[in-house]
Amino acid sequence: MNALEGLTDLGVSIWLDDLDRHRITSGNLADLIESKCVRGVTTNPAIFDKAVSAGAEAYAAQISDLTAQGKDVDQIIRRLTTDDVRAACDLFTGLWQQSGGVDGRVSIEVDPRLANDTSATITQAAELWSQVARPNALIKIPATKAGLPAITETIASGISVNVTLIFSVDRYREVIVAYEAGLVRARAAGLDLSPIQSVASFFVSRVDAAVDAQLE
Incomplete structure (x- = not known):
C-alpha cells in the first residue's frame, strides 16, 4: 500500500x-x-x-x-x-x-477575466456545464463579491459548483450563505437536490506563500 x-x-x-x-x-x-x-x-x-x-x-x-x-x-x-x-x-x-x-x-x-462580472459568470457556468455534459463535473466560480450571487444562481439551476479563491473565514461564511440560498431556490423550483454538490476550496498554497514571506 x-x-x-x-x-x-x-x-x-x-x-x-x-x-x-x-x-x-x-x-x-x-x-x-x-x-x-x-x-x-x-x-x-x-x-x-x-x-x-x-x-x-x-x-x-x-x-x-x-x-x-x-x-x-x-x-x-x-x-x-x-x-x-x-x-x-x-x-x-x-x-x-x-x-x-x-x-x-x-x-x-469559469474564465478568470469574469471574476467581477456576475452575469457573465452565470452565463459561462451554464455553458460549461452544458458543454461538458457530465453529472460529476464541477464548475469553479471564484468567491469574489461578484462571484457570490453567481454561486447562488448557478446552484439554483442545478449545477454543481467548486468555489475558489477563499482566503478568510468571513468569506467562507458568505460562501455558505450563497450555497444554501441556491439550494433553497433549487428546491422551490422542484429540482432534486441530491446531485447538486459544492466544494469550498481554500487557497492554501497562496496562504503558505504569504506566511513564508513573513517568516523570512
Missing part, C-alpha cells in the same frame, strides 16, 4: 491539480484512480495552458480541425478543455457512483 492509498483508506480524498490529454489517453489517470491515489481532479486555465504548450502534438490535429472550421482562439481553448474534462469525468464515473457523488469529481473553471 502506498501513502496516498493509505490516506484514501482513512477517508481523505486526494485530488490531482493537473490534467492533460496525454494523462488521459496514456492510461495514467485511469491507473491513478484504480490504485486509489486520486479521488478527483481540478483544473484551471494555467494548467491547460501548460498542457497545450507542453503536449502540442496531442492537441495539434484537433486545433487544426477547429481552425479550419473558423473557430477563434477562445472557442478552440474552450473545446480542448471541455473535451479533456469530459473524458476525465468518464474515467471517474465508477468512483462517482460508488461514493454517492462525493468523490469522482472533475472541476473546470
Whole structure:
C-alpha cells in the first residue's frame, strides 16, 4: 500500500491539480484512480495552458480541425478543455457512483477575466456545464463579491459548483450563505437536490506563500 492509498483508506480524498490529454489517453489517470491515489481532479486555465504548450502534438490535429472550421482562439481553448474534462469525468464515473457523488469529481473553471462580472459568470457556468455534459463535473466560480450571487444562481439551476479563491473565514461564511440560498431556490423550483454538490476550496498554497514571506 502506498501513502496516498493509505490516506484514501482513512477517508481523505486526494485530488490531482493537473490534467492533460496525454494523462488521459496514456492510461495514467485511469491507473491513478484504480490504485486509489486520486479521488478527483481540478483544473484551471494555467494548467491547460501548460498542457497545450507542453503536449502540442496531442492537441495539434484537433486545433487544426477547429481552425479550419473558423473557430477563434477562445472557442478552440474552450473545446480542448471541455473535451479533456469530459473524458476525465468518464474515467471517474465508477468512483462517482460508488461514493454517492462525493468523490469522482472533475472541476473546470469559469474564465478568470469574469471574476467581477456576475452575469457573465452565470452565463459561462451554464455553458460549461452544458458543454461538458457530465453529472460529476464541477464548475469553479471564484468567491469574489461578484462571484457570490453567481454561486447562488448557478446552484439554483442545478449545477454543481467548486468555489475558489477563499482566503478568510468571513468569506467562507458568505460562501455558505450563497450555497444554501441556491439550494433553497433549487428546491422551490422542484429540482432534486441530491446531485447538486459544492466544494469550498481554500487557497492554501497562496496562504503558505504569504506566511513564508513573513517568516523570512
